Amino acid sequence: MVGAIIVKRSHWLGFRWEKHGLGGAAGQDELDDLLLLGVQDSRQGTAEQSLIQRTRSIGSTTVAEAISPGGPLVSLWSVRGAPHAHQLTHLNFVRDALRPQVTDDGGAEFVGAVDDVAAALSAVVTGPTSKSDASTWVTEHVSSAVVEWCERCKADHVPEALFRPAGRQAQIVLGPEERRVTMLHPTPDHPQKTIDHPRLKVLNAYFRVNGPTTRTQFRDWMASGTDATADLWNEVGNDLVRVQVDDRRYDLPASLVDEVAKSPEPHGVVLVPPNDPYLRQVDRTLLVPNSKRRHKVWRPLSGPGALLVDGEVAGTWRYRRGDRTVAITPFERLAPAQRDHAEESARLVAEAVNDEVPNVTWD
Numbered sequence: 001m002v003g004a005i006i007v008k009r010s011h012w013l014g015f016r017w018e019k020h021g022l023g024g025a026a027g028q029d030e031l032d033d034l035l036l037l038g039v040q041d042s043r044q045g046t047a048e049q050s051l052i053q054r055t056r057s058i059g060s061t062t063v064a065e066a067i068s069p070g071g072p073l074v075s076l077w078s079v080r081g082a083p084h085a086h087q088l089t090h091l092n093f094v095r096d097a098l099r100p101q102v103t104d105d106g107g108a109e110f111v112g113a114v115d116d117v118a119a120a121l122s123a124v125v126t127g128p129t130s131k132s133d134a135s136t137w138v139t140e141h142v143s144s145a146v147v148e149w150c151e152r153c154k155a156d157h158v159p160e161a162l163f164r165p166a167g168r169q170a171q172i173v174l175g176p177e178e179r180r181v182t183m184l185h186p187t188p189d190h191p192q193k194t195i196d197h198p199r200l201k202v203l204n205a206y207f208r209v210n211g212p213t214t215r216t217q218f219r220d221w222m223a224s225g226t227d228a229t230a231d232l233w234n235e236v237g238n239d240l241v242r243v244q245v246d247d248r249r250y251d252l253p254a255s256l257v258d259e260v261a262k263s264p265e266p267h268g269v270v271l272v273p274p275n276d277p278y279l280r281q282v283d284r285t286l287l288v289p290n291s292k293r294r295h296k297v298w299r300p301l302s303g304p305g306a307l308l309v310d311g312e313v314a315g316t317w318r319y320r321r322g323d324r325t326v327a328i329t330p331f332e333r334l335a336p337a338q339r340d341h342a343e344e345s346a347r348l349v350a351e352a353v354n355d356e357v358p359n360v361t362w363d
Contacts (some may be wrong), residue, residue, distance in 0.1 A: 004244035005257060007212065009286070010265045013244050013311035015211045017266030020278050022308065023044055026054035027269075033205045034277060037092070038084030041067070041075045043177065044319070046273040048352035049305075052269050053345060066355045068175070069185040075174040080223040080251040082275075083162035083174055088190045091171055097198035098168060106223035110162075117158055117166035122186075125172050131182040161185045180189070199224075199232055204253075210281050211260045212243045212250030248286055255277065266311030269334075269341035271349055274303040279313075288313045293331055304329075305349075311336060319349055325357055329363040 017023075021030035031054065041047035051063045058066040058073055067073045071088030078084035078094055102108045118137040132186035139147055139157045149216050151313040158166075195201060200336035204220060233240075233251075240251045243260075252260065272278055279287075279297070288294045292322050297306055297313055307328055315330035326346035334342070343360045350358045 004242040004249055005252075005261070007243050007245050007257075007261050009016075009246050010280055010311075011261055014263035014266045015260045016209075016264060016278065016282070017268070018213070019209045019312045021054040022266075022270050022272075023268035024056070024198075024276065030209075031055060031058075031353055032060055032087075033209050035073070035085065035087045036090060036205045037202065037209060037277065037281070038078045038086050038094070039277060040280060041083040041085050041174075042275070043180075044273070044321075046275060047073075047075065049273040049349050050276045051085070052220045052352040053272060064352055069173050071190070074137065076172065076175075077164035077168045079221065081161065081168075088188060089193070089224075091173075091187070091190045092193050093168060093195050093198055094293070096195065097131075097202045098165075098222075100165060101225070101228050102227040103231060106225075113162055114166045116142050117146065117162055118169035121167055121170040121172055125170070125184045125186050127186065128175060129184045130178075131184055134184050140162070144167060145175040165278055195292075197235075199228075200235055203232055203236065204345045206281065207253050207256060209277070210245055211256065212252045214250055214283070217283055226229040245286060246289075248283065250283075268310065268336050269345060270306055270308045271317050271328070271342060271345040272308060273305045273349075276306070278308070279306055307342060309334065317346070319358070320354060321353075324350070324358045325361055326350070326358045327361045327363055 019030055021034065021292045039047045039050045047067060047291055048063050055063065057063060061072055067075050067085050073085045074088050074091065075083050075085050076094070078086065078098065100106065100111045101115050102111055106349060117138060120141045124134050124137040135157050142158065146158055146162060147156050149156050165299065167184070173185050173188060175183040177183060202222070203218065206213065215233050219226065236253070239253050241257060242255050243250050243252045243257065263357065284294055284298060288297060296316055297304070304316035304318050306313045307317055307330060314332065315328060317326055317328045319326050325351060328342055328346070345359045347357055350356065
């Protein structure tokens with residue numbers, strides 16, 4: 001691999017550990033970048049569980065109360081159509097950065113369909129509205145060309161792969177579920193900011209948070225088209241250099257090379273939930289070289305959280321809310337102090353969703 005700048009894996013881990021603000025050490029710059037990219041959410045409150053391992057509050061609001069239709073954080077269908085927490089003040093940025101382009105997969109036809117469905121959603125979601133009711137109304141008020149038969153629902157409706165990007169385009173936000181029903185809320189009041197080159201800003205934030213990456217890795221995370229990603233890479237091409245971590249090659253802005261190469265090795269013990277940015281925005285093979293361990297961490301359905309020790313994925317965990325238990329399964333024996341830190345992190349998992357202090361079991 002002639003010509004690549006060599007970066008030690010331990011320094012790469014240390015850079016990501018710091019920039020992901022793990023262990024409650026996130027400064028405002030780290031939080032801003034993380035929330036610009038979005039923190040993936042779920043019915044189990046995984047966004048709150050991710051955030052509380054980095055900070056105890058968002059401004060003057062506790063993490064457990066921070067994500068709501070009125071802010072300071074909002075949950076919306078963001079990257080890959082998955083729910084993510086973003087700052088309310090980033091709402092226009094997220095819409096513009098993730099707006100479908102004709103060079104994305106689907107082309108101009110998909111762009112037009114998103115606009116049509118977004119207009120219909122804006123018309124119907126004028127207050128808290130169930131997703132089912134909104135879908136029914138939208139299906140009746142858009143072109144039949146964008147409606148498909150759904151075998152699961154046994155009904156015709158706008159498919160999820162179109163409905164969610166349209167919801168983001170319409171700036172529809174997600175509210176607390178009511179009887180396990182997804183509730184949609186209209187666009188909250190927020191600063192009306194327009195940012196030039198928003199996709200480029202996403203890419204730059206991605207580099208600042210994750211360090212070395214590849215075009216394919218970024219494209220898969222963002223779910224953008226191959227041509228659109230290539231165009232974006234070409235915009236920053238002169239600023240990128242090739243680096244090698246272990247036996248793998250990546251791109252990195254030249255301005256970050258020294259910081260990555262000189263980052264101190266990471267220290268700390270943290271439990272992060274499934275789809276935490278530390279697990280999601282990464283080359284999985286580089287983060288977890290052992291294939292058997294990778295299989296245990298990234299499962300297709302109902303994946304566990306990850307136990308992180310000094311930057312490494314050192315085990316898995318699950319939160320059984322019914323019996324208030326966090327079950328931790330380390331890959332190797334931990335030192336007593338590391339177990340203590342893991343149990344403190346487990347208490348934060350429960351605190352993030354306003355649950356009582358959990359029991360911690362070790363498998």
